[in-house]
Amino acid sequence: MENKSLEEKKKIIYEFICDARYVPMKQKELAVLLQVEKERRPELSAALEELLAEGKLQLSKRGRYYKAEAKTVTGIFTSHPKGFGFVSVEDREEDIYIGESDTKDAFLGDTVQVGLKGQPDGKRQEGVILQVLSHGVTEVVGTFEKSKSFGFVVPDNQRITRDIFIPLEHTRGAVSGHKVVVELTDYGAGRKSPEGRIIEILGHSNDPGTDILSIVRAYQIPMEFSEKVLNQAERIAKPVSEADRQGRLDLRQEVCVTIDGEDAKDLDDAVSVRKEGENYVLSVHIADVANYVQENSALDWEAFERGTSVYLVDRVIPMLPHALSNGICSLNAGEDRLALSCIMTIDSRGKIIDHTIAETVIRVARRMTYTSVNRILEDRDAADRREYAALVPMFEEMKELAELLRRRRRKRGSIDFDFPETKILLDEAGKPVEIRPYERNSATRIIEDFMLAANETVAADYYWQAQPFVYRVHEKPDAKRLHKLALFLKNFGYSLHTGGDEVHPGEIQKLLDRLEGTPEEAMLSRLTLRAMQKAKYSTDCSGHFGLAAEQYCHFTSPIRRYPDLQIHRIIKENLRGRLLGGRVEHYEAILPEAAKHASETERRADEAERETEKLKKVEFMEQHIGEIFEGVISGITQYGLYVELANTVEGLVHVNSLEDDYYEYVEHAYELRGQRSGLVYRLGQRVKIRVKGTDRFLRTIDFQLAMNSEDSERALRRVGEYE
Structure with missing residues (x-):
């Protein structure tokens, strides 16, 4: 083994030990048989140690080396732009790292069999892909480029590291610059590129709306409803009749209101509050969507597949057709509507002491907005208080009750992360014209508090009844x-x-x-x-850590979330005395998969929403290249500093663009320390940055520090002043 590299020595040793005639030996015996000279035996020892660490060899109690039995797991492969990847395995907290040479041509989303290597103390488990079992990604969205004899598609998803070859006969007339959807026909191996055929042309990359549409298609979010589903929605979206009202608690005389954003169209919850002595009676009325979307109908299967409505910067992709979501299932003011109501009696300490869940018919008195209610309660706006004079006392009681509920919830340990959301305003061409933080106000908190109370009350009710149910669970932190x-x-x-x-x-x-x-x-x-941890749906009631709640569910949005619709069906059957025998078995059989699928579609929607926001933020900052702003260091890695501006836009200051110095990343302190200058950059530090550049394709924004530039004070504009 003289003059061999360590890798070559390891290969020779491993092949020797794998030989069928090999008998487990000690290191000294191996050295004799492999003719390793005495002075080179430390090299043999090092090679054996690495083979042990990689999990290829095992050591007996008597110090004999033998081939390790393969430990394998199955999971989903996620590639990284730099060539390596990770495999996520169900019920395993941490993903398995796959080195670039161990990916075996696995493609993003593939279900793979992984052989586990050794896991050094404190380090991530590593593995090698042994076999691709099935492909998870069948379609890819990207930009088409045409040459004389063929075409190719550059994938939008950076985790797909190779371009896709398109034979001319499968280009479907696409021209360079078109955003297209490709159906994969060959996943490629070795040096061979993946191959596919174009099945849809989304438009030119410069056309308005094509950028967002590309993201929607990349996440395989269905946009259009089939004719069958639309026709079914139209047929059932009829005004509430006398027959519909039969057997329901008639609450049309109760004064209730909807409180939503100005542009909301699917109004699925209404609220009312009144005092009874020292107690409050809070009624939370939720649109009875289950009355219209029957189990196993075409509408139901469509809603199940979508899982949730998706709220993107330029559009909403609803879970249900507009005839329902904006029509008969929307609690529009002045119109009779069917509801499922949770009516709670709450004492002066904010404790829910009694409740009723009932099928009802309601009529909303006024459609309110968060802005107008906040003006009434916080700004004491005279004009608004005059316009809604009849409702002002109820709004005052709502504020009192919400504060009681919030105080009680916080006392038991509920966590309130109060982050501003991002509000992105677009012009008619889809171009971002303003980005600003969207803060919660008094009115949004009131509705949040009331919905939390209803969700928790319903979950506790059905937990103690021991009925099959879908809970919203949040596990303890790792x-x-x-x-x-x-x-x-x-x-x-x-x-x-x-x-x-x-x-x-x-x-x-x-x-x-x-x-x-x-x-x-x-x-x-x-x-x-x-x-x-991330919250998810489950049939097991393991509690909600963040809310410090033993039982919690999603009951309040059946127009836009399938789990809510699913539990409405269970509640209605139970109220009617039909949740017996076979129906209990039916729900016990279908709910685990329904909960799992709902969690997956929720993650898909969240990721698509984040991607569209990132894209529009990049497009917005393109207009401000060269300008200087003030921000806060929001993240630090070995690659540089992430800086967040006041409007929620975040960009990266690359470490190689910092002062002429070598910077060390101190992970435990989240710091970058200059080795010569002594400068230290820490999380939370305020800095001035210049917008250096943007990349729409990568959806990244590059900043450079402008702390010492002579023009920094003169050129400084705080984000918000230029909007």
Whole structure:
């Protein structure tokens, strides 16, 4: 083995040990048989140690080496633009790392069999793909480019690292610059490119709306409803009749209102509050969508597949056709509507002491907006208070009750992450003209508090009845993430009290309270949020950590969320005494898959929404290249500094664009430290940046620091002043 590289030595040793005639041996015996000279035996030892670490060899108790038995798992492969990838395995917290040489031509989304390598202490599990079992991605969205004898598509998704070859006969008349959908016919192997045929031309990349449409198609979100589904919706979207009202609690005389955003069209919840002595009676009325969308109908299957409505910057893709979502299932003012109502009696301490869940018929008195209610309650606007004079006392009681509910919820430890959402305004051509943070106000909090109360009440009711149900669950934070967060918080003088590997949600809320109003509030709050698990749907009621609730569900939005529609059916059958025997077995059989699918479609919608926001932020900042703004360092990696501006736009200051210095990334402190200059960049630090460039294709924004430039004070504009 003289003059061989370490990899070559490892190969020779491994092949020797894999030989059918091999008998397990100690290192000394291996050295003799492989004719390794005494002075080179440390090299043999190093090679054996690496083979053990990689999981290819095992060591017996008596110190004999033998071939490791393959440990395999099955999961979904996600490629990375740099060539390596990860495999996510169900019920495994951390993904398995796959090195570039171990991917075996696996394609994004493939179901693969993975052989596990050794896992050094404290490091991520590594693996090698042994076999591709099935392909998960069948269609790819990208930009078409044509040459003389063929075409190819550059995928929009950066995780698909190779262009897709398109034979001329399968280009469908596309020209260079067209955004297209490609059906894959060959996934490629070795040096061979993937191959496909164009099945849809979305438009030219410069056409208005094509950018968003490309994202929608990339996530395979269905946009159009079939004629069968539309016809079914039209047939059932009839005005409420006397027959419809039969057997329902008639609440049409009760004064209730909807409170939504100005541009909302699917009004699926209405509320009312009245005092009875010291107690409050809160009624939360939810559109009875299940009355119109019958189980196993074409409408039902379409809603199940979509899972949720998707809210993008330039459009809403509804779960149900407009004849329902904006029509008979929308609680429009002055019109009779069928509802499922949760009527709660709440004492002066905010405790829900009694409740009724009933099928009802209601008539909304007024359609209110968050803006107008906030003006009434917080701004004490005289004109609004005159216009809605009859309702003002109820709004005042709503505010009192919401504060009681919120106070009680926070007392038990509920966490309130109060991040501003991004509001992006577009012109008629789809071009972003303004980006600003969209803050919650008094009215939005009132509705949130009332919906939380109804969701929790309904979940507790059905939990104690032990009926089949779909819960909204939020698991406790991962112990490793929690430990890392606690260590980092110490750098800023904050502590997070944990009991071993666990933390009570109340401790996190105490931390957020201490952070309120500090310069580092937004940054540390986001880091804390990232340490949390993601909420999901489940048939097991394991509780909601973030809300500190033992039982919680989604009951209040059946127009736009399938789990809500599903549990409405269960509630209605139970109220009518039909949730017996076979029907219980039916729901027990279908609900686990329904919960899993709903969680998946929710993640798909969230990702598509984030991608469209990123795209429009990049397009917006294209107009401001060269300008200087002030921001906060919101993230630090070995690649550089992420800086967030006041309008929620985030960009990267690459480490190689910093001062003429070598910067070391200090992971535990989230810092970049200059080795010569002594400069330190920390999370939460305010900096001035110049917009250096943007990339629509990658959806990235590049900044450079402008802290010492002579023109920084003169050119500085805070984001918001130029809008």
